[in-house]
Amino acid sequence: xxxxxxxxxxxxxxxxxxxxxxxxxxxxxxxxxxxxxxxxxxxxxxxxxxxxxxxxxxxxxxxxxxxxxxxxxxxxxxxxxxxxxxxxxxxxxxxxxxxxxxxxxxxxxxxxxxxxxxxxxxxxxxxxxxxxxxxxxxxxxxxxxxxxxxxxxxxxxxxxxxxxxxxxxxxxxxxxxxxxxxxxxxxxxxxxxxxxxxxxxxxxxxxxxxxxxxxxxxxxxxxxxxxxxxxxxxxxxxxxxxxxxxxxxxxxxxx
Amino acid sequence: xxxxxxxxxxxxxxxxxxxxxxxxxxxxxxxxxxxxxxxxxxxxxxxxxxxxxxxxxxxxxxxxxxxxxxxxxxxxxxxxxxxxxxxxxxxxxxxxxxxxxxxxxxxxxxxxxxxxxxxxxxxxxxxxxxxxxxxxxxxxxxxxxxxxxxxxxxxxxxxxxxxxxxxxxxxxxxxxxxxxxxxxxxxxxxxxxxxxxxxxxxxxxxxxxxxxxxxxxxxxxxxxxxxxxxxxxxxxxxxxxxxxxxxxxxxxxxxxxxxxxxxxxxxxxxxxxxxxxxxxxxxxxxxxxxxxxxxxxxxxxxxxxxxxxxxxxxxxxxxxxxxxxxxxxxxxxxxxxxxxxxxxxxxxxxxxxxxxxxxxxxxxxxxxxxxxxxxxxxxxxxxxxxxxxxxxxxxxxxxxxxxxxxxxxxxxxxxxxxxxxxxxxxxxxxxxxxxxxxxxxxxx
Numbered sequence: 279x280x281x282x283x284x285x286x287x288x289x290x291x292x293x294x295x296x297x298x299x300x301x302x303x304x305x306x307x308x309x310x311x312x313x314x315x316x317x318x319x320x321x322x323x324x325x326x327x328x329x330x331x332x333x334x335x336x337x338x339x340x341x342x343x344x345x346x347x348x349x350x351x352x353x354x355x356x357x358x359x360x361x362x363x364x365x366x367x368x369x370x371x372x373x374x375x376x377x378x379x380x381x382x383x384x385x386x387x388x389x390x391x392x393x394x395x396x397x398x399x400x401x402x403x404x405x406x407x408x409x410x411x412x413x414x415x416x417x418x419x420x421x422x423x424x425x426x427x428x429x430x431x432x433x434x435x436x437x438x439x440x441x442x443x444x445x446x447x448x449x450x451x452x453x454x455x456x457x458x459x460x461x462x463x464x465x466x467x468x469x470x471x472x473x474x475x476x477x478x479x480x481x482x483x484x485x486x487x488x489x490x491x492x493x494x495x496x497x498x499x500x501x502x503x504x505x506x507x508x509x510x511x512x513x514x515x516x517x518x519x520x521x522x523x524x525x526x527x528x529x530x531x532x533x
Numbered sequence: 534x535x536x537x538x539x540x541x542x543x544x545x546x547x548x549x550x551x552x553x554x555x556x557x558x559x560x561x562x563x564x565x566x567x568x569x570x571x572x573x574x575x576x577x578x579x580x581x582x583x584x585x586x587x588x589x590x591x592x593x594x595x596x597x598x599x600x601x602x603x604x605x606x607x608x609x610x611x612x613x614x615x616x617x618x619x620x621x622x623x624x625x626x627x628x629x630x631x632x633x634x635x636x637x638x639x640x641x642x643x644x645x646x647x648x649x650x651x652x653x654x655x656x657x658x659x660x661x662x663x664x665x666x667x668x669x670x671x672x673x674x675x676x677x678x679x680x681x682x683x684x685x686x687x688x689x690x691x692x693x694x695x696x697x698x699x700x701x702x703x704x705x706x707x708x709x710x711x712x713x714x715x716x717x718x719x720x721x722x723x724x725x726x727x728x729x730x731x732x733x734x735x736x737x738x739x740x741x742x743x744x745x746x747x748x749x750x751x752x753x754x755x756x757x758x759x760x761x762x763x764x765x766x767x768x769x770x771x772x773x774x775x776x777x778x779x780x781x782x783x784x785x786x787x788x789x790x791x792x793x794x795x796x797x798x799x800x801x802x803x804x805x806x807x808x809x810x811x812x813x814x815x816x817x818x819x820x821x822x823x824x825x826x827x828x829x830x831x832x833x834x835x836x837x838x839x840x841x842x843x844x845x846x847x848x849x850x851x852x853x854x855x856x857x858x859x860x861x862x863x864x865x866x867x868x869x870x871x872x873x874x875x876x877x878x879x880x881x882x883x884x885x886x887x888x889x890x891x892x893x894x895x896x897x898x899x900x901x902x903x904x905x906x907x908x909x910x911x912x913x914x915x916x917x918x919x920x921x922x923x924x925x926x927x928x929x930x931x932x933x934x935x936x937x938x939x940x941x942x943x944x945x946x947x948x949x950x951x952x953x954x955x956x957x958x959x960x961x962x963x964x965x966x967x968x969x970x971x972x973x974x975x976x977x
Binding site (some may be wrong): 330353 | 579612923925926927931932934935941
C-alpha cells in the first residue's frame with residue numbers, strides 16, 4: 279500500500295529526514311517510535327502533504343502511484359488520513375459542517391453520491407457512540423475550546439467518519455489520560471480491516487498496549503535505525519532509546 | 534473639471550434652486566433648520582485629510598463632483614420585481630427611491646396602537662409634534678460637514694415612532710434604492726423615536742439600480758427611551774460608482790439596550806459614522822461591523838461611544854476583509870466622562886487582508902476622565918492561517934474551498950450577531966457570492 283524509498287526532507291535548509299525506507303502492506307499496523315526531534319512528526323506531515331517541508335530526495339508510492347505529486351486534499355480523497363498531533367482550532371467553522379464537506383469531497387472523488395444532511399447525521403451518530411463523543415462537540419467550532427483529550431478524540435472521530443485506507447496517527451496518545459487513551463485505541467482497533475493500514479507515530483510504548491502493532495520501527499536522526507515486531511516496543515520501554523543509539527552510531531550513513 | 538470649482542458655492546446654488554421650489558414654506562421651522570445647515574456647510578465646506586477625523590480617507594472625489602440633489606420623487610424605472618428581489622422577509626417595508634418615499638412599493642403590516650411607521654415628509658406635512666421636538670436634536674447640525682449638507686437638503690426619509698411600552702414583533706426594513714441620472718445627491722433623513730420599555734428592530738438597506746455616479750449622504754437619528762431595546766442593522770451594498778456617507782447617532786436612556794450591526798460591502802468610498810451617547814445609567818450598547826472591500830474601494834468606519842453616565846457597558850466588534858487594492862479604516866473613539874464610574878467598555882477590531890495591496894488603518898481612541906472603569910481595546914491584522922488551510926485540506930477539502938470556508942468563518946462572527954433572520958440569510962448568500970477561492974470578487 280505504502281512504500282517509502284530513501285526519503286529525504288528538510289525545512290528551511292535543515293535536513294530532518296535523511297533517507298527513510300519503509301514498506302506498509304494492507305492489513306498491517308506499523309508503529310514509528312523515536313525520541314523527541316527524531317523526525318517522527320515530520321514524516322507524518324510529509325506523508326500528508328505539508329508544504330513547509332521540502333522533499334529533497336527519494337519517493338513515496340501509495341497504491342503504486344507517486345504520493346508526493348498529490349496535493350494534500352488529493353491524498354485525503356485517495357484514502358490517506360493524518361490525525362494531527364496538535365489539531366488546529368478553527369473558530370467559526372462548525373465541526374459537523376466541516377466533516378460533511380470533507381466526507382462529501384471524498385465521496386465525490388470516489389464517484390459516490392454526496393450524502394444529504396439526514397444520511398450524514400445517521401452516520402455521524404453511529405460513529406459518535408463508537409468514539410464516546412458528546413453531541414455538543416459536533417455543534418461547536420472545529421477544535422475551538424476543546425480540551426486536549428477532546429481534540430484527540432475528535433481526530434479519531436473524523437477518521438471513523440472518513441474511513442481512510444491509510445491512517446497516520448501522529449502522537450495521538452500525547453496528552454491523553456488512561457480512559458481517553460482506551461477510547462481512542464478502541465476506535466482505531468474497530469477500524470482495523472485487512473484492506474486498511476495504520477501508521478502509529480508515538481514516543482511512548484503505552485498506546486501500543488492497546489493498538490498492537492505488527493511492526494515497530496525506531497526513528498533516530500531522520501533514519502529508521504531498527505525494526506522489529508511488537509516486542510521491540512517493550513524492549514525500548516525498558517532499555518530506553520540510548521540503547522538503540524549505540525547500535526545506530528555504527529551504521530553507515532545512507533545518501 | 535473647472536479647477537476653481539467650489540463645492541461650497543455649488544451646494545449653495547443648489548440650495549437656492551431648491552428653495553425656489555418651496556412655495557410659502559420658506560418660513561417654516563424645518564426650512565429655518567435647512568438654512569442654518571447650508572450656512573454652516575457653506576462656511577466650512579468638505580473636510581480634507583488635514584482634518585483629524587478624515588486623515589485616513591480622502592473624500593476629494595466627492596468634493597470635486599457636481600452632485601445634483603434629487604428634489605422630487607419619481608419611480609425612475611424601478612419595478613415591483615426589483616423591490617421584491619431586494620426585500621427582506623419582514624411585515625413592514627418602507628421603500629425610498631433616491632431618498633423619496635415610494636408608497637406604491639412600500640407595505641406596512643398591522644401595527645400596535647400609536648406606532649407610526651411612514652415617511653418623514655408626511656410626518657412633517659401632518660405637523661406631527663414629535664418631528665420638530667426630536668429632529669436634529671440627536672445629532673448637531675454641524676456635527677460633521679456631511680450632516681450639515683444632509684440637513685440643508687432634508688426632505689424625506691423614514692419616520693418611526695414607537696410609544697411607551699410597545700413591542701414591535703416584526704422588523705421594519707427601510708430600503709433605499711438609487712436610480713437616477715448622475716451625478717446625483719440623495720439625502721435621506723431617518724428619525725426613530727422609541728418610547729420607554731419598547732422594542733423595535735430596524736434594517737436599513739442601500740442598493741443601486743444604476744451605474745451612474747452618485748452620493749448617498751444619510752443621517753439617522755435614534756432617540757431610545759428608558760429600558761427600550763433596539764436593534765439597528767444596516768447593509769450598504771451600493772455600486773462601485775456610488776459614494777456613501779452616513780451618520781447614525783443614538784441617544785440612550787437609562788437601562789436602554791442598543792445594538793448596531795453595520796455591514797458595508799459596496800461603494801467606491803463608504804464612510805460610516807456610528808455614534809452612541811449613553812445618557813442614562815445602566816444603559817448598554819453593542820456595535821458590530823463588517824466590511825468587505827475589493828478593487829479600489831475605501832470603507833471607513835468611525836464609531837464614537839460616549840459614556841456620560843455611570844454603570845453603562847459598551848461592546849464593540851468591527852471586522853474587515855480586504856482584497857485587491859481596497860482600503861479599510863477603523864477609528865473607534867470611546868469617551869468616559871467624569872461621572873461615568875463603573876463603565877465597562879470593550880473594543881475589538883480584526884482585519885483579514887487577502888492581498889498584498891490591501892491596507893487597513895486602525896485607531897482606537899480612548900479618552901477616560903473617570904477613575905473606576907474597565908476599558909479594553911485590541912486590534913489584529915492578519916492573513917488566512919496556513920495551519921488552518923492545511924488542516925482542512927488534509928481532510929479532503931480543496932484549497933479553494935478551504936480558503937472560502939475560513940474567510941466566511943471570519944465574517945460569520947459578525948453575521949451571526951444579526952438577529953433578523955432574513956437579513957442574516959441575505960448576508961450569508963451575499964458573502965458566498967463575493968467569495969471565490971478565498972478571494973473577494975467585485976459585487977455583481
